[in-house]
Amino acid sequence: MDVFLETVSALNDETRIKLLAFLDAHGALCVCDLQESFGMLQSRLSRHLKILKEGGFLRVDRCGTWAYYSLRCPLDRFRSEALTEIRCLGIELPPLKKLSETGGCKL
Amino acid sequence: MDVFLETVSALNDETRIKLLAFLDAHGALCVCDLQESFGMLQSRLSRHLKILKEGGFLRVDRCGTWAYYSLRCPLDRFRSEALTEIRCLGIELPPLKKLSETGGCKL
DNA sequence: TCATAATATCAATATATCTTGATGTATTAT
DNA sequence: ATAATACATCAAGATATATTGATATTATGA
Numbered sequence A, B: 001m002d003v004f005l006e007t008v009s010a011l012n013d014e015t016r017i018k019l020l021a022f023l024d025a026h027g028a029l030c031v032c033d034l035q036e037s038f039g040m041l042q043s044r045l046s047r048h049l050k051i052l053k054e055g056g057f058l059r060v061d062r063c064g065t066w067a068y069y070s071l072r073c074p075l076d077r078f079r080s081e082a083l084t085e086i087r088c089l090g091i092e093l094p095p096l097k098k099l100s101e102t103g104g105c106k107l
Numbered sequence C: 001t002c003a004t005a006a007t008a009t010c011a012a013t014a015t016a017t018c019t020t021g022a023t024g025t026a027t028t029a030t
Numbered sequence D: 001a002t003a004a005t006a007c008a009t010c011a012a013g014a015t016a017t018a019t020t021g022a023t024a025t026t027a028t029g030a
Helices: A002-011 A016-025 A031-038 A040-052 A077-088 B002-011 B013-027 B031-038 B042-054 B076-090
Strands: A057-062 A066-071 B058-063 B065-073
Touching: A002 A016, A002 A040, A002 A077, A002 B002, A002 B013, A002 B076, A016 A031, A016 A040, A016 A066, A016 A077, A016 B002, A016 B042, A031 A040, A040 A057, A040 A066, A077 B002, A077 B076, B002 B013, B002 B042, B002 B076, B013 B031, B013 B042, B013 B065, B013 B076, B031 B042, B031 B065, B042 B058, B042 B065
Parallel strands: none
Antiparallel strands: A057 A066, B058 B065
C-alpha cells in the first residue's frame, strides 16, 4: 500500500509531471540543466527529483559533482502507463538549456 | 493535464484506495453500506466517493434516496492498470455489512 | 403533512505538502 | 589549501487536502 501511494503521490504534482515529460523528451539531464530550462530554484527541483526517484520513475547517475537524472528503464506496467498518459497530454515544455554541454561530465 | 491530475489525486489517499478495492470485491454498494462496513462518518465517505467519481473511477446509480456506487466499466488503460496494482496490494478490507439488504432498493 | 432515512454539502479545524531562502556537503579547479 | 560549482537538506511560511460536526436536500412512509 505504502509503495503504491508513494508512486501515486510522485505523480500528484504538476511540476513533477512536467519533469517526467521533459526527461522523457530529452534523456538524461543534470539538475543545473533543469534549473536553467525550468527557471526554478535548485532546491525546488532537487526535492521534486528526489520524490520522482523514490517513486520509482527516475534513476540518478552521479559523475563528480553532477547528478544526471533520467527515466528509469524499464518502467513497470503502471508507471509505464502513467508515462503514456503524460505523453498524450501534449504538455508545453520549456526549451532545453544545457549548461553541462560546455565542460560538463562525459557519461 | 488537469484531467490527469484529477485522476491521479483521486488515487492519492489510503481511504480511497480501500474504497476502490472494496467496491471491486463486492460490486455496487450504497453509502450506508460502506459507512457500516468501514465505520467511518457518512460525510467522510460521501466526499471520498465524490472524488473517486470525478476521477473517473466510479459510477453512481440513484434509486430513491439510495446512491449505489460501483466501479465504472470499462475503465481506460491507466485507471485499469491502477486497479490491477490495487488488487495486487492484497489490502486487508473490513467485512461487508449490508444494511440495504433488508428493505433497500432493488436495482 | 410530518417524521424519518439516505445522501450531499459546508465551515472550521487538523494535517500534509510545496516553496523559499539558508546552510551543508562533496567535488573540481586554481 | 582556497575558492567555486553542483547538489542535497533543512526550517519556516504558504498552500492544499482531509476530517469532523452541523446543516441542507431529496425521497419514502405513516
